Amino acid sequence: MAREENVNSARLLRSFERRFLATRGLRSFPWQSLEEKLRDSGSELLLDILQKTVKHPLCVKHPPSVKYVRCFLSELIRKHEAVHEEPLDELYEALAEVLTAEEPTQCHRSYLLPSGDSVTLSESTAIVSHGTTGLVTWNAALYLAEWAIENPAVFTHSLSLEPDATTPMQHQGHDTHNSESPRVTVALLDWDTATAPQLAAFQPDIVIAADVLYCPETILSLVGLLQRLSACQKDQRAPDAYVAFTIRNPETCQMFTTELGRVGIPWEAVPRHDQKLFPYEEHSETTILKLTLQVHTRLGRSP
Template structure:
């Protein structure tokens, strides 16, 4: 960065710092000046410095602002270099309508960060997400990783309704609901700006192998679905069915992200993977933190070879 650019960026940083620490309205931030600097200077370095002066500021680490405020700020900040953002409608209750799927959990944020840093894992591929919840991970992948097709799935009616709304809220076209994507042949989206997007009702306990085979996924993902032994065993059965029914095509990759709340539950998952004959490896921790979540959360991503 040239000396004059560095001096101008240095003047910009205190303005962001003061406004963020005072929790000023987002429209009061000097976004226009930031956009000008991002066109003339080293964008990643400037954005990193802004993060250090705002969400990573020692005062904010010790006394965090509201999660809603931090997420709205980061959404606006991320949009400046990329030209896009992700907007979500969520429940304010952890458990609502008998499900935890109406809010975004930390592992979904963690997996979204990893995907943004590793877009090649999803580019021009069919992605099936198990237990999509509010949809943040999938929306981030659709907007930054160029998948050819993205299939959101869940089993709860209220979650599916909110999920459809969030997809439309983010300007993506939504194909008819289906458990059989083959009924809705899509166009070639490799050169399209947006992927083909679908929502599927998928109950892990009753879905059949032919229904899973119809999705023809290249990549399977799931985040924060290992919250009790019952769901672990249901997930293993779904992965086994996917592995068995997709043998004729190139084996898909699966990425499962989770927060380690109960080590015994995580141990059960890896043990059941071994018994099912599904190899796995831990994905190294990524470098960038884009979203606000608990600093000391122990989160992991496992890559499975189906």
């Protein structure tokens, strides 16, 4: 029985850790399970949760939004006060630290990987930043990352490790000379104005995209870009493309598949993967389409 209790406590701690580091909505946390556990135990569990969340090394190094931490601690204190009469000083001290803190323009989300490593992303704290609602992590990106982890064969030789013969980008505190690293290039690509020579220079092995089907204009631009990408692959096989998106509006999804059919790009829905590695909205319907780009896809749009 004690072993089962320890397993349940560890599972609860893991759930709080993953959700907090990824700054998921507070409603998604297992508060009811926590309250039930607190009725049968002392305050040690709350101290463990504090270490796995607010005082987690990742959180200290890459802090989430100040407002988010403040709301989380306030809810944690409410759950404690509902069960125990004695205050827990550590909780109030942690809250006092963030009550006077200023909200920065950038916050962080951290995702724990099955390997034990983690990935931290920097995001804007503003709802609208630089004229866009982007600069945040969307569910389809996490869904696509989960699928990629389960299907490594799809990405064989796409990011092969090899000595970097080009001039490496220097990172403070890291010696990049004579080291092996994936060759990754970040480049601006305008979907509407990208030319065939520009696309041919990329020579992609695979194309991935997440949450890019949010309005009719982007759909037409994306399909047009994929047409041009297909046409410029003269002496090599055209890459497959995987597009992940959350189905918010069925008409938008229908428009995308209709446009693909009109220009002759075959597609198929990718089967859902088994494991859920990252915390995100469970109620949202997310899917991935595999597009088979063809070298002889015709250019231009029908009048």
